[in-house]
Amino acid sequence: MPTLVGWHVELEFTEEGQRTSAAxxxxxxxxxxxxxxxxxxxxxxxxxxxxxxxEIAGARALMDLASQMLQKAHSEIDEATGRxxxxxxx
Numbered sequence: 001m002p003t004l005v006g007w008h009v010e011l012e013f014t015e016e017g018q019r020t021s022a023a024x025x026x027x028x029x030x031x032x033x034x035x036x037x038x039x040x041x042x043x044x045x046x047x048x049x050x051x052x053x054x055e056i057a058g059a060r061a062l063m064d065l066a067s068q069m070l071q072k073a074h075s076e077i078d079e080a081t082g083r084x085x086x087x088x089x090x
Contacts, residue, residue, distance in 0.1 A: 004029075005029035006029070007026055007027065007028055007029065008026070008027040009024065009025070009026045009027075009062075009065075010024070010025045010026075011023070011024050011058050011061065011062075013054045013057065013058070015050060015053065018041055018042040018043070018044065019039060019040070019041050019042075020039065020040045020041075020042070020050070020053030020054055020056070020057045021037065021038070021039050021057055022037065022038040022039070022040075022054065022057035022058045022060070022061040023035070023036075023037055023061065024036045024037070024038070024058070024061035024062055024064070024065050026065050026069070028069075032072075034065055034068045034069065034072070035065075036061045036062075036064035036065045036068065037061055037064070038056075038057040038058060038059065038060025038061030038062070038063070038064060039057055039060065040052075040053040040054075040056035040057040040060070074086075
């Protein structure tokens with residue numbers, strides 16, 4: 001089955017002291033872009049593990065992107081059908 005569309009997701013991380021920040025951006029097939037941020041804080045007594053902070057901050061940014069994408073999709077469904085659509089919770 002051929003690929004019809006691809007999405008491009010970018011994640012960038014910064015670390016300042018005990019705080020790791022992630023900036024996420026997705027470029028969708030319709031040309032629209034969505035951006036989100038996620039953060040992680042390391043407790044002063046925890047060992048320094050940059051990868052763990054990146055994973056947590058990145059996951060939070062991606063969860064925010066996922067939420068925005070669901071909202072966009074449901075808005076498009078509502079506009080096309082004239083009805084209010086409801087996301088299914090998992």
